[in-house]
Amino acid sequence: MDPLGDLLDGVRARTAAFCRSVLDPPWSLRICDEAPLGLATPVRGHAWIVPDEGEPTLIETGDVAIVQGPAPYTVADAVATTPTVFVHPGNRLITADGEDITAATRLGPGTSTLGLGSGSATVIASGSYQVSSFVSGRLLATLPPVVHVPRDQVPSPIMDLLYAEMDRDEPGQQVVLDRLLDLALIAALRGWFARPAADPPGWYRAHGDPCVGHALRAIHEEPSRQWTVAGLAAATGVSRAAFARRFTTLVGQPPMTYLTHWRLDLAAASLRDTEATVSSIARQVGYANAFALTVAFKRVRGTTPQRFRAGLAA
Structure with missing residues (x-):
């Protein structure tokens, strides 16, 4: 998707x-x-x-x-x-x-x-x-x-x-x-x-780019895959440096930053909408275990997955 x-x-x-x-x-x-x-x-x-x-x-x-x-x-x-x-x-x-x-x-x-x-x-x-x-x-x-x-x-x-x-x-x-x-x-x-005067977000503008658009679709189709910049570049058929530069220019974020935020958005949705364990959610969105997800979640969102879920319940 x-x-x-x-x-x-x-x-x-x-x-x-x-x-x-x-x-x-x-x-x-x-x-x-x-x-x-x-x-x-x-x-x-x-x-x-x-x-x-x-x-x-x-x-x-x-x-x-x-x-x-x-x-x-x-x-x-x-x-x-x-x-x-x-x-x-x-x-x-x-x-x-x-x-x-x-x-x-x-x-x-x-x-x-x-x-x-x-x-x-x-x-x-x-x-x-x-x-x-x-x-x-x-x-x-x-x-x-x-x-x-x-x-x-x-x-x-x-x-x-x-x-x-x-x-x-x-x-x-x-x-x-x-x-x-x-x-x-x-x-x-x-x-x-x-529209002519539009200033759409970077991910929307990049959708039509043959290189970055392909990488975005790959990330969204398989967020749990252990992507690297080199792996995404290989999937799009360009060099690592050229891919990283073009992705950052069009999307407004480096590839791994975009991937991290996307995974954490998916994790937040699962924490709210399901009763799955943090370990299970971690694997679904591409983290090896609950500890790895917790570290990334706290760094970006300022709280742990457990506290995030508890706050929603409250």
């Missing part, structure tokens, strides 16, 4: 978190769903994404916005519009007076469409994502709080498929929507990283 694929592996759309909102101006939704990541796209009309900190972002019809949580933010027809509806986990809609209007606004049984306006109103499609792995945090750290991707920079038919699926009411629709939301996130991120 390539680096972007690995980093996205722990990001998944949440079942029942997809929503299509039909809204008459003036409208303003306060998003309090605590989702680590959200996606919104106007099917008709426009919307402003207004974070509590940072500049507002205007998204037009067909644009995509990716918003990092879990802090609340506002989606509105205008920056100054005061929120009247608060969106809580599970797409529960609560008014400013505390009234739950979820059932009253749902357009039809079993649908994910919430009606707060007429047939000519703004229509916003949105979804939220779980981030279940520390590995994915490396990707989120490279993104601004709000990623805005214009429609013409999402070179994929996925958004059209998503819009078409919203108009259906067929068995299995929620599963289809979840999968399309996952693909929409990938397509939007590709478009954002590929």
Whole structure:
């Protein structure tokens, strides 16, 4: 798997978190769903994404916005519009007076469409994502709080498929929507990283390099292999010195530093998500034993694997 694929592996759309909102101006939704990541796209009309900190972002019809949580933010027809509806986990809609209007606004049984306006109103499609792995945090750290991707920079038919699926009411629709939301996130991120003014992370830029890209894929496919700079250079068909120099220039880290951080990200994810022993995790990510993993983990993360896991449990 390539680096972007690995980093996205722990990001998944949440079942029942997809929503299509039909809204008459003036409208303003306060998003309090605590989702680590959200996606919104106007099917008709426009919307402003207004974070509590940072500049507002205007998204037009067909644009995509990716918003990092879990802090609340506002989606509105205008920056100054005061929120009247608060969106809580599970797409529960609560008014400013505390009234739950979820059932009253749902357009039809079993649908994910919430009606707060007429047939000519703004229509916003949105979804939220779980981030279940520390590995994915490396990707989120490279993104601004709000990623805005214009429609013409999402070179994929996925958004059209998503819009078409919203108009259906067929068995299995929620599963289809979840999968399309996952693909929409990938397509939007590709478009954002590929834009002319983009400054993507080094591992993304290096993916297309015939030498360094091959080495990155090798590291991600076999993180437990006892890689050396010489071994990676041999796998890519260049000299050791040339490989080390090119890898460091493109990725921003020497090969062994990148490998170490990647292994420790994988170890952190396993410490959180599994009950495997430290010795077992050490072997899975390329360390000879628990002691070797502990030394590297403490040097980079400032704590031991055991204390790291205990802190998560607490």
